[in-house]
Amino acid sequence: MAGLLLSLLEKMKDEKCIITRMRTKIIATIGPVSDSAEMIQQFVDGGMDIARVNFSHCTDENFLKYKKRLVAAGRKAGRMIPIMQDLQGPRIRVGELPPEGYKLVEGESVIFSTKKTDVVERGNGAHGVIFVDSPKLHADMRVGELIYLANGDMELVVTRIAGNRIIARVARGGTLYSRKGVNLPNTKLSNSGLTAKDIRDVKFGLAHGVNVFAISFVQAATDVDALRKILGRSNKKATIIAKIETALGVKNIDGIIHASDAIMIARGDLGIEIAAEKIPFIQKNLIRHAGWYGKGSITATQMLTSMIDHQRPTRAEVSDIANAVWDGTDAVMLSDETASGSYPLESLKMMARVVAQAESSKFERPNPLGEW
16 A cells, blocks of 8 residues: 555655655654744654644644744755644534533533533532533433543443533543543534634645645534635645544544545554453554555554653553554654643654664564574
């Protein structure tokens, strides 16, 4: 399989770019700890093939700064570094809660509301109301569907819908704090795909030379089609990467692969919506599926997460990267490791070494006493 990301780099030969030696490409996220001209140059020299900019956090001003430094670093290295604009997507969060948090007790009922005017209180025996920032969520949800809060730490089951309110029973409790994320593994959201912010960000990206867009929380091919229409109206060729991070995205994978140019296996949110023990099998099958259709695949999230705080990775993380390479992924991605971690350059260099070693390894004749 040629792979989308390899093809993307090969197309840049006309711009006198040097193709890196490794087949598997490395995507590194640019962020607060890696946005200096010096660090970006070290990233380019250290093996970064594509720079990811996360528009959940990035401002227009910062993006223009990143782009200027990436262009300069690429020119110095003799190759162009594509920029992937990672769109925020319809991420749902709870509203503001008391500083001490809101305790969810197993077996009790909790009320969520899509109206900001509902007051968050819990006293005198009355149930409080928790705001969720998805205006149509009450219409999308059905009785029996699951709600996961705070990266899956808490689990609830919907028992009733009453106007703008969603009543749910706590199956796994905990303390909920302000602005924590909401995951809905069984719910088809009417606002999935592109948000108003995403559309605005895409237009900004197009105006400033972005040609790789990653769309978040893809649930169906129609989510990708919406972005394709915007790109079509701009008369600019661009690559669309569909991020597979929802249970419905996995369910509808064939249509999503057809509609997109590549998929990203975003294992963070995916591991919240689907049991963790199932993720390795799903990952392998998604990589294989993409290959069957001649589309690219990116394996992402928590690949070297221990290196956010430590200079060396765990052996499990090294094995994770190598196995993704052996499965045929077209790219591996670093997120917090290079955007906000304590050892961004060390993380990138470690990723490059593991990928190079995995690609050079042979399995035809197992030899436990071979070269190390």
